[in-house]
Amino acid sequence: MTFGDPTQRARGSSGIGRFFEAPQIGRMSPASRLIVYSLLLFWSAFVLFPLYWIVITSVKLPIDVNDGPAYLPFIDFAPNMHAWRDLLVLDLAETVKPYRNSVIIALFATIACMLIGSMAAYALARIEYKPKFGTILLFVVAMVGASVSVGIWGVDWRLAAASAGAIFVLLARALGRRFKRSVGNGDILFWMISQRILPPVVTVVPVYMMFQSVRLLDTHFALIVTYTVVNLPIVVWLMYDFFSGIPKDLEESAQLDGASRLTVFYEIVLPLARTGLAATTLLVLIFSWNEYVVALFLSTTNAQTMPILVAAMNGGEKGVLWWKMCVVIIIMIIPVVLMALVLQRFISKGILLGAVKG
Amino acid sequence: MSVADIEAASTATSRAQKLSIRGLNKSFGAVHVVKDLSIDVEPGEFLVLLGPSGCGKTTGLRMIAGLEVADSGQIVLGDSDVTSVLPKYRDVAMVFQSYALYPHKTVADNIGFPLKVRGLPIEQRAAAVREAAAQVHMDDYLDRYPRQLSGGQRQRVALARAIVRRPSVFLMDEPLSNLDAKLRGYMRAELKHMQHELGVTTVYVTHDQVEAMTLAHRVAIMDEGVLQQIGTPRDVYDRPANLFVAGFMGSPSMNFIRGSVENGRFESHGVSLPLVDAAPGGDVVMGFRPEDAQVVDPGAGLFDAKVFTAELTGDVTLVTVALGDTSLAVKMPKEYEVDYDSAVAVTLPLPQAFLFDARSGQRLPARFAEVAR
Ligand SMILES: Nc1ncnc2c1ncn2[C@@H]1O[C@H](COP(=O)(O)OP(=O)(O)OP(=O)(O)O)[C@@H](O)[C@H]1O
Ligand SMILES: [Mg+2]
Numbered sequence: 122m123t124f125g126d127p128t129q130r131a132r133g134s135s136g137i138g139r140f141f142e143a144p145q146i147g148r149m150s151p152a153s154r155l156i157v158y159s160l161l162l163f164w165s166a167f168v169l170f171p172l173y174w175i176v177i178t179s180v181k182l183p184i185d186v187n188d189g190p191a192y193l194p195f196i197d198f199a200p201n202m203h204a205w206r207d208l209l210v211l212d213l214a215e216t217v218k219p220y221r222n223s224v225i226i227a228l229f230a231t232i233a234c235m236l237i238g239s240m241a242a243y244a245l246a247r248i249e250y251k252p253k254f255g256t257i258l259l260f261v262v263a264m265v266g267a268s269v270s271v272g273i274w275g276v277d278w279r280l281a282a283a284s285a286g287a288i289f290v291l292l293a294r295a296l297g298r299r300f301k302r303s304v305g306n307g308d309i310l311f312w313m314i315s316q317r318i319l320p321p322v323v324t325v326v327p328v329y330m331m332f333q334s335v336r337l338l339d340t341h342f343a344l345i346v347t348y349t350v351v352n353l354p355i356v357v358w359l360m361y362d363f364f365s366g367i368p369k370d371l372e373e374s375a376q377l378d379g380a381s382r383l384t385v386f387y388e389i390v391l392p393l394a395r396t397g398l399a400a401t402t403l404l405v406l407i408f409s410w411n412e413y414v415v416a417l418f419l420s421t422t423n424a425q426t427m428p429i430l431v432a433a434m435n436g437g438e439k440g441v442l443w444w445k446m447c448v449v450i451i452i453m454i455i456p457v458v459l460m461a462l463v464l465q466r467f468i469s470k471g472i473l474l475g476a477v478k479g
Numbered sequence: 480m481s482v483a484d485i486e487a488a489s490t491a492t493s494r495a496q497k498l499s500i501r502g503l504n505k506s507f508g509a510v511h512v513v514k515d516l517s518i519d520v521e522p523g524e525f526l527v528l529l530g531p532s533g534c535g536k537t538t539g540l541r542m543i544a545g546l547e548v549a550d551s552g553q554i555v556l557g558d559s560d561v562t563s564v565l566p567k568y569r570d571v572a573m574v575f576q577s578y579a580l581y582p583h584k585t586v587a588d589n590i591g592f593p594l595k596v597r598g599l600p601i602e603q604r605a606a607a608v609r610e611a612a613a614q615v616h617m618d619d620y621l622d623r624y625p626r627q628l629s630g631g632q633r634q635r636v637a638l639a640r641a642i643v644r645r646p647s648v649f650l651m652d653e654p655l656s657n658l659d660a661k662l663r664g665y666m667r668a669e670l671k672h673m674q675h676e677l678g679v680t681t682v683y684v685t686h687d688q689v690e691a692m693t694l695a696h697r698v699a700i701m702d703e704g705v706l707q708q709i710g711t712p713r714d715v716y717d718r719p720a721n722l723f724v725a726g727f728m729g730s731p732s733m734n735f736i737r738g739s740v741e742n743g744r745f746e747s748h749g750v751s752l753p754l755v756d757a758a759p760g761g762d763v764v765m766g767f768r769p770e771d772a773q774v775v776d777p778g779a780g781l782f783d784a785k786v787f788t789a790e791l792t793g794d795v796t797l798v799t800v801a802l803g804d805t806s807l808a809v810k811m812p813k814e815y816e817v818d819y820d821s822a823v824a825v826t827l828p829l830p831q832a833f834l835f836d837a838r839s840g841q842r843l844p845a846r847f848a849e850v851a852r
Contacts, residue, residue: 370579373546376566377573378593378640388592392583475625475633477577 172454179204179447186443204444216430220452222420223427225341227409230348234405237349238356239364239398243390245306245357246364247372255300256293263289310361313354321351321414329418339421347419348409355408356401363397364390368477399467407457427453495522495678496557496647498543503552505538512538514704516552520648521696523678525671529691530701531727536684537576539701540650543682544573556647569648572641576652576684578633580625580640586612587621590639597644611643612636614673615666630657635666642673649674649681655690667693688728692716700724722840725766725833731797734772734807736765737837745834745847748803750782752829753848762837765847769808772827774798774817780824781850789817800825 143150149157177193178186180200191197208216267285270276328347329338337343367390375385391398413428420426427449434446498520505513513535520526528536541547543554545566554562561569572593581589588595591608599607612618615635625633634657641649655663655670671694674681685691691698692712699709700723708720719725725733738747740760745752747765777783784800784807791797796815800807800823809825817823829847836843 368577368579370575370577371581373544373566374573374575374579375581375592375596376546377544377569377571378596379567380592380596381567384596388596389581471626473582475628476580476582477575 175447175450178443179451181444183444204442204448208445208448216449216452219425219427219430222341222424223410223453224456226344226348226424226426227406229341230345230352230409231402231406233345233349234352234356234409235398235402238353238401239360239394241353242357242360243364243386245310246361247369250306250309251303253296253300253303255296255298257304258300259289259292259296310358314358316354317351325415325418328415332419338419339424341424343419344416344424344426347415348412351415352405352408356405359401359404360394360397363394367393367473370477393472395467396469396472399464403461403464406460410453410457494645494647495680497522497555498648498680498682499553499555500539500543501553501555503539503542503554504550505535505542505547506550512704513542513549516701516704516706518699518706518709520680520682522680525674525681525683525694525696527691527695527698528682528684528701529688529698529727530686532686534701535704536686536701537652540573540652540682540684543648544571544650545569570646571648571650572644572646573650574634574637574641574652574654576656578625578637580633580636582625584624585621586617586623586625586628586636589625589636590643593640593644607643608639611639614642615639615669631659631662634658638670642677645677646679649679649683651681651683653685653687654683656685656687663690670694688730692728700727702727718842719766719833720842722764722766722835725835725842729768731769731808733766733768733833735835736802736805736807738763738765740845748805750802752781753850754834754845755848756845763843764835764837765832766835767827767832769797770810771831772807772809772825774800774809774811774815774823775826777822777824780826781829783822783824786817786819786821786823788819789815 139151141150141152143153177191177200180194180202181191181198182201182203185191185198194200263285266288267278267281271278271281332338332343371389371393372385375389376382380388411428412426413432416424416426416429417432420429431446431449431453434442434449500516500518500520503513503516504511516535516539518526528539530536538547542549545561545564549562552562553560556569556571581592584592587605587608590611591604594604594607608621609618612621615638617632617635617639620628620632620636625636628636634654638651638654641651655666658666667690683690683694695712697709698712698715700707700715702723708715708724710718715724716728719728719733722735726735736747736750738745738750739762740746740754743754745754745763745765750765752765773780774786782802784802787799787801787806789796789798789811791813794813796811796813798809798811798815798817800809802825807825829850832847834843834845834847835841
């Protein structure tokens, strides 16, 4: 360096001084770098150790598991592939079925959720809704009226739906004029996220009964629909923020350039929101992939998913089959890690740089 | 240049469209932003919308583009009423105040986007993009992304994207605001030439009056959402309709002396000047431009004053004199030197001074009489 920076000159460039000084703004001094990296290393070990433990447990014999901790393969114990052989060779069909179920359910639930959720979020970010209180109230009353007349008085559901719809349409304007106060986009957004305030356990019994009454228990469809609905608020909430962050000028400019609403969405909005889309997709995918409580209630044999299989390794007269459970966990983790690696390519910061001045 | 001249000049380009705005109003909540705006833009005309920050220029432009729905009024483009037509069918191109470049597309793809959505074949598109980029001297940057460009370069890409297709109307919202003085002067000339060549009807928004004077066929001056005056640059400069226009055009701005009309004379603190057409008595404001006046020895001018400051700005010396508690600016040759606080007098060819009604701000027909010295 030709121009020594003043602080360095003041302290002299002794070795110790350098050790505590940052060479540039935004860089760390060797001392703080040492501290930061040790902390990170410690935390990585803390996070990765369970994974390591799962991997070595999957190659342990029952006796190695039960006779106290054995830490190092080949030294503390001799690795043995018996659990892998049991699950992937002998009982392959038993393992593949829930695996396939999980893939189908998580994939379709994620796709449906992202499609519906991002469209809803885009609408909320760009269109101002002002539904009147009176109209909302009327809608709820009509819905309740229709449900009660079908459920309790045994009215034909088509008749009930038609009359409820007619009443709503006829009275909507009149009532809307009475109750001037209206809700805005913020309220709608909050209402959506409030759907997640109840713990899932509370809602799972009614959901079970609903699917029971339409005879859809233990089907992919039931789980896909439930996961989609449960994850929608998260998608809307997260994507709303990403869409709001895209300058409106860009879309207006594209419109003036002659693009239709759909072209604007595909050419401008989606590419700019791709970081958000990738992150949210991964989140929803993981939620659906790992979900346990709902799956436990809604599936028995045909639609069983992987988390249920994991749980099935627990219990029975033989105790917990740790080695098998670990194998199942490993094969469950692999696709998620792969997805994360794929989606990470779309996650980039500063994608909006250069769009507008200021 | 009169409106007839503009029409004659633009007959060469048959595609040029007339743009008529009639009685446009727009409010945001309780704020009435654009009030009863009516302008006729002739085919091929370069109209500059000039006004201070926040006066509703952008809002007016956005209504012409269709991005903002007018509360009332009509927008007619060519022969068709486009008041309720969607932006994409209006055939207007707009340069946004914020540029609005697509950050995920290269310069070439940005410029080519209007052609792409129109389904132009790729080879034709590439040729048109190169031509438009060359016009704004950005043809060396076609593969860059907007984030890799400077502010001025981005602005030029935005311009190129507007000119790559030949729209009926150009709308430009302060497209040169981010350029340095030299590049701005250069781009101004370039723009003027380009508009002349293409002959496209243009509405250009700025708050820079030099830009307005140099670019415009006609200038429309707005203040607080109200159109104050519309006319050729010379018109609005030499015959300002009211105090606002008089004060807004020109740098430094026009000098004003408050006073009243008594017995056919303009009377103010230490000033008494004869008027030709005896104006009705009442409070008035006298206005004259700094470059019309001269600082002379005490007693030799129309009224005496005291020197407040004298600044050399480069090509002129700007002398500020105090007349009572009014300060007046006078442009003197750059060799002129004077001591602060020295007694001087100010003189000017009186027929070049203006008289405004103090209450309404309107310019009065009355003129000052020549004074023999
Ligand atoms: N979407 C909006 N909602 C509410 N008020 C707005 C909106 N857009 C503009 N305004 C208000 O309208 C007025 C005019 O704004 P506009 O952007 O048209 O000004 P402008 O003349 O373009 O100013 P500038 O030279 O600073 O760009 C301002 O007072 C602004 O606060
Ligand atoms: Mg503006």
